[in-house]
Amino acid sequence: MQSKKRTTIYDIAQKLNIAASSVSRALSNSSHVNEATKKLVLKTADELNYKRNNLASNLRKGQSKTIGVVVPFINQNFFSNVIAGIEDASYQKGYNLIICQSNELESKEIKCVNTLINQHVDCIVISLAADSSDHRHLQNIIDNGIQLIQFDRVADELETLKVINDNEQASFEAVSHMIAQGYKRIALLEGPQNLHIFSQRKTGYLNALKKFDMPILDELIIENAWTKELGAKATRKLLSLARPPGAIFASTSDFSALGVLEVASAMGIKVPSELGICGYSNEAFTEITSPSITTIDQFSVYMGQTVANLYFQEMANKDTEVVPKTISIKPKLIVRSSTLRKG
Amino acid sequence: MQSKKRTTIYDIAQKLNIAASSVSRALSNSSHVNEATKKLVLKTADELNYKRNNLASNLRKGQSKTIGVVVPFINQNFFSNVIAGIEDASYQKGYNLIICQSNELESKEIKCVNTLINQHVDCIVISLAADSSDHRHLQNIIDNGIQLIQFDRVADELETLKVINDNEQASFEAVSHMIAQGYKRIALLEGPQNLHIFSQRKTGYLNALKKFDMPILDELIIENAWTKELGAKATRKLLSLARPPGAIFASTSDFSALGVLEVASAMGIKVPSELGICGYSNEAFTEITSPSITTIDQFSVYMGQTVANLYFQEMANKDTEVVPKTISIKPKLIVRSSTLRKG
DNA sequence: TAAATGTACGCAATCGATTGCAATTCGAAA
DNA sequence: TTTCGAATTGCAATCGATTGCGTACATTTA
Numbered sequence: 001m002q003s004k005k006r007t008t009i010y011d012i013a014q015k016l017n018i019a020a021s022s023v024s025r026a027l028s029n030s031s032h033v034n035e036a037t038k039k040l041v042l043k044t045a046d047e048l049n050y051k052r053n054n055l056a057s058n059l060r061k062g063q064s065k066t067i068g069v070v071v072p073f074i075n076q077n078f079f080s081n082v083i084a085g086i087e088d089a090s091y092q093k094g095y096n097l098i099i100c101q102s103n104e105l106e107s108k109e110i111k112c113v114n115t116l117i118n119q120h121v122d123c124i125v126i127s128l129a130a131d132s133s134d135h136r137h138l139q140n141i142i143d144n145g146i147q148l149i150q151f152d153r154v155a156d157e158l159e160t161l162k163v164i165n166d167n168e169q170a171s172f173e174a175v176s177h178m179i180a181q182g183y184k185r186i187a188l189l190e191g192p193q194n195l196h197i198f199s200q201r202k203t204g205y206l207n208a209l210k211k212f213d214m215p216i217l218d219e220l221i222i223e224n225a226w227t228k229e230l231g232a233k234a235t236r237k238l239l240s241l242a243r244p245p246g247a248i249f250a251s252t253s254d255f256s257a258l259g260v261l262e263v264a265s266a267m268g269i270k271v272p273s274e275l276g277i278c279g280y281s282n283e284a285f286t287e288i289t290s291p292s293i294t295t296i297d298q299f300s301v302y303m304g305q306t307v308a309n310l311y312f313q314e315m316a317n318k319d320t321e322v323v324p325k326t327i328s329i330k331p332k333l334i335v336r337s338s339t340l341r342k343g
Numbered sequence: 344m345q346s347k348k349r350t351t352i353y354d355i356a357q358k359l360n361i362a363a364s365s366v367s368r369a370l371s372n373s374s375h376v377n378e379a380t381k382k383l384v385l386k387t388a389d390e391l392n393y394k395r396n397n398l399a400s401n402l403r404k405g406q407s408k409t410i411g412v413v414v415p416f417i418n419q420n421f422f423s424n425v426i427a428g429i430e431d432a433s434y435q436k437g438y439n440l441i442i443c444q445s446n447e448l449e450s451k452e453i454k455c456v457n458t459l460i461n462q463h464v465d466c467i468v469i470s471l472a473a474d475s476s477d478h479r480h481l482q483n484i485i486d487n488g489i490q491l492i493q494f495d496r497v498a499d500e501l502e503t504l505k506v507i508n509d510n511e512q513a514s515f516e517a518v519s520h521m522i523a524q525g526y527k528r529i530a531l532l533e534g535p536q537n538l539h540i541f542s543q544r545k546t547g548y549l550n551a552l553k554k555f556d557m558p559i560l561d562e563l564i565i566e567n568a569w570t571k572e573l574g575a576k577a578t579r580k581l582l583s584l585a586r587p588p589g590a591i592f593a594s595t596s597d598f599s600a601l602g603v604l605e606v607a608s609a610m611g612i613k614v615p616s617e618l619g620i621c622g623y624s625n626e627a628f629t630e631i632t633s634p635s636i637t638t639i640d641q642f643s644v645y646m647g648q649t650v651a652n653l654y655f656q657e658m659a660n661k662d663t664e665v666v667p668k669t670i671s672i673k674p675k676l677i678v679r680s681s682t683l684r685k686g
Numbered sequence: 687t688a689a690a691t692g693t694a695c696g697c698a699a700t701c702g703a704t705t706g707c708a709a710t711t712c713g714a715a716a
Numbered sequence: 717t718t719t720c721g722a723a724t725t726g727c728a729a730t731c732g733a734t735t736g737c738g739t740a741c742a743t744t745t746a
Contacts, residue, residue, distance in 0.1 A: 006487060008732055019696045024734060034694060051487060054461045055402040056732035059701050064398065066441075075420075075427040075644070084418040087444055091451075096458060098409075099442050101430055108434075115439065118397045144349060144394060258631065285628035288601060301418070351702055362726045367704060377724060399702035402731050 007048040015044055027052065058120070066096045067311065068116035070126040072104045077283055078300050079127065082151065085304020086125065093312055095122075102129040110137045116146075123147040123311050128155060130192055147314065147322065151307050153195050159324035161314065163307045167197050170296045170331040171204025171251060174278050177294075177333060178247045179212050181342050183276045186214070187238050187245035189225035189260075191252040201251040201280070220245050226252045231259030239267060239275075247276030247339065254279035254286050257293050261338070277338040291337030298331045350391040358387055370395065401463070409439045410654065411459035413469040415447045420626055421643050422470065425494065428647020429468065436655055438465075445472040453480045459489075466490040466654050471498060473535055490657065490665065494650050496538050502667035504657065506650045510540050513639045513674040514547025517621050518592060520637075520676060522555045524685055526590035526619045529557070530581050532568035532603075534595040544594040544623070563588050569595045574602030582610060582618075590619030590682065597622035597629050600636050604681070620681040634680030641674045 009023040016023075018037065025033045026041035033041075044050075058064045067090055071079040087097050098121060100112035109129045116124050117140070124141050127150070135155045141148045142160070151163040178186055188205050191198035202221075209216055219241060225234040231250055238245050250257035257279030261271060269275050271291055279286055282297035306327055314322050352366040359366075361380065368376045369384035376384075387393075401407045410433055414422040430440050441464060443455035452472045459467050460483070467484050470493070478498045484491045485503070494506040521529055531548050534541035545564075552559055562584060568577040574593055581588050593600035600622030604614060612618050614634055622629055625640035649670055657665050 006732095009734095010732080020733080021697080021735075022695055024732095025695085028734085032694070037694085049483075049486065051457070051460050053402070053463060053732050055398050055407065055463050056701090057734075059396070059398040059402055059703095060732080060734045062701070073427065074430060075423040077418075080418040080423040083442070084416065084444065087417060087442065091443070096462065097442050099426070099430065099440050100434070101427065114394070117394050119439065120396060120398050140392075143392065262631075285631055288605075288628055288632055290633055349702095352704095353702075363703080364705075364727080365725055367702095368725090371704085375724070380724085396702050399731090400704075402733095403702080403704045405731070 006053070007045075007050045008053070009050075011048060012041060012044050012050060015048070016040060063122055064120045065094060066098055066119065066121045067308070068098045068100070068119065068121035068124045070100045070102055070109060070112045070116070070124065072102050072127065072129050074099060074101050078152075078281055078298065081300035082127075082304035082307070085301040085306075086308045087304075088301075089305045089308035089312070093308075095308075102132075104130045106132040106134070113137045113141060117141065117144050121146065123149060125149045125151060125307055125311075127151050128153040128195070130195060133194060147311060149307055149311060151303065153197055156196055161310055161322065161324065162326040163303060163310060164326060164328050165197070165298050165303070165331050166328045167200035167331070168204040168207070170280075170333065171201040171249075172208045173204075173333045174280075174294070174296060175205050175208035175249060176212070177335060178249065178276050178278060178339055179208065179214065181272075181276060181339055183247035183339075184214070185217065185220060185243065185245045186247045186249060186276075187220040187222065189222050189231055189234050189248065189250045189252055189256050191226050192224060198252065205249060205251065225250065225256050225259075228255040228259040228262075231256030232263045233259075235260045235263040239263070239269065245275075247278070249278045251280055254281045254283040254293065254295055257295070257338075258285070258289065261289060261293065272338050272341045276341070282334055286334075286336065289338075294336045294339040295334050296331045297334050299329055303329055349396070350388075350393045351396070352393075354391060355384060355387050355393060358391070359383060406465055407463045408437060409441055409462065409464045410651070411441045411443070411462065411464035411467045413443045413445055413452060413455045413459070413467065415445050415470065415472050417442060417444050421495075421624055421641065424643035425470075425647035425650070428644040428649075429651045430647075431644075432648045432651035432655075436651075438651075445475075447473045449475040449477070456480045456484060460484065460487050464489065465658075466492060468492045468494060468650055468654075470494050471496040471538070473538060476537065490654060492650055492654060494646065496540055499539055504653055504665065504667065505669040506646060506653060507669060507671050508540070508641050508646070509671045509673050510543035511547040511550070513676065514544040514592075514594060515551045516547075516676045517623075517637070517639060518548050518551035519555070520678060521590045521592065521619050521621060521682055522551065522557065524590075524615075524619060524682055526682075527557070528560065528563060528586065528588045529590045529592060529619075530563040530565065530588035532565050532574055532577050532591065532593045532595055532599050534569050535567060541595065548592060548594065568593070568599050568602075571598040571602040571605075574599030575606045576602075578603045578606040582606070582612065588618075590621070592621045594623055597624045597626040597636065597638055599623075600638070600681075601628070601632065604632060604636065615681050615684045619684070625677055629677075629679065632681075637679045637682040638677050639674045640677050642672055646672055 009020045012023045013020040023041050026038040102109035106129050124146055138158055149161040154162050190202050193199045222234040225231050248260050257277055260277050264271050264275050279293050279295040282295045286293040286295045352363045355366045356363040366384050369381040445452035449472055452475055467489055481501055492504040497505050533545050536542045565577040568574050591603050593603055600620055603620050607614050607618050622636050622638040625638045629636040629638045
């Protein structure tokens, strides 16, 4: 393995009988080289199949042109889209991506962060694990002089660059829409409230109810209904109430909403006429269920691009210190059949 | 930016008044250090918040403990699952992942490969772009002493490590199943034949027809019906034939199958009684369409783990040369409502 | 012609960690 | 007491690319 040695600038230098420094300058297109020798070096480099050793280059230059990304799961729609967006923007700037998944565990998240620090990445982009409570490892990133950008699931109290969705507003609009459709007694399936994204969605829900003078009913607010199964379970509970809800807002995810839909279908309850359903995330499948599910699009790919470009922008003015900044992307309510019972 | 300098082994050495080499040995838990000094070094390293500079370490050691991955799109279900599998297995071995997407373009694929070579990754894992025809860049990987593992979409003629699905067999089983269900005139939606995965699926289709003495009808074989839209278009064409097909095998993807289903529903054609539909990939949504769609599961996460473990296995016996080896994973036919019209 | 400016290129240090070899210490065996 | 070897530790080279500084030579200007 790895038996053959790669050609280095010294090999090129030796062959052309010049100094390695000249080779380096030629390859980096410096102005302090003669055009003739530059061409010669380039030609020889090509002949010898030279590839720059970025490890050495980065070590010397003190930067790695690499962005580290930590997400709970790579293969969740939202995150894979964000990563695709980051990759897209980063590639254009010649940056590489190192990807880690925290599996929603703080312990693994910490290890991932440490690995990335060791790798001397220039920037770490992170969306917190569900059980991440202590944020010393994030502070550690900053202390090591690495740019930190949080997205979606952020630690509010840390003053860093952030890219988030306006969850509260989106949630407010979704619930307002359901109210406008004449739904009463709108239930909420909520996620772990230590993640701000979920508490914000709850706030949006509460605000909408308040604005339209609708009562807030504790029995209609179900904690931790994150998955399809939990959504289904919550729905069974809600629908067996003495006064069941007229609509259910699965603020955690579309999967949860799917669970709602399946239980409703199984119980012979008609959607949207007897029960309205709204999910969150605009997963591909929401379009093809019957009825199709109203949901909220988060512009995930765009979000990834925004994250990367935010970093490059900040880097562009190196001189000025980075000021904490939050970019809020407004999600879009996608109204579909599951909440449409008027015109 | 990057203003503060990180602590190095020299800082630790200076503080303890010992040589840097001793610090290095202590940190790498070498046996050639006194237990007392080892403890002292570890303690001081912790106090000074020391993080090893992997760039330097890797440069010196001539290996990067990094695996490069090139896929067409990170945010396609199959690929994000494979990547999750690779990450999972790699993380356990202390390896990092650098991820690139080729966007199905050979030109970008080549650039990605070159970047990874420059990064001195230890291994490159790749699934070819649809328009990748020339494979010099893959040869280049090998010539640079980097282990190459192809998966799913592989270049057969290159003798490398490969992890593939037995597409032919899976396809054969799917078509056999449809025949057993009594479907006649089974149509095939096929993908670009320069990708072997698609030509293999076609072969499986043809073999099944042959085995059961069914005629091969060219009018029932539609090229390039890869997406939902193209699947829909193909279906309109097929269903308007003088003698339309009794079933459609969308061998390209579940999205294509979804296009088939939507057109059939729109035309009032009953699935599965009047038309059988089978997709490929076991996308999440196939379970929730009505009727649910018969498809083929590729065990994508497992495939990723297999890829990574194949690499680690080969590395385990460094002495012996790596022999080209192909691991074939048998996909599983998932029979659902869309092809079930008997018992 | 002398001085000044500029171009091209080599030397050597540097980034931070690792490692072969040499040097030192210390206790044990002869 | 001398000798040998094991255990520690230090020295210095090394991985490959970059870059500040200095030098040699050519060109321009006074």
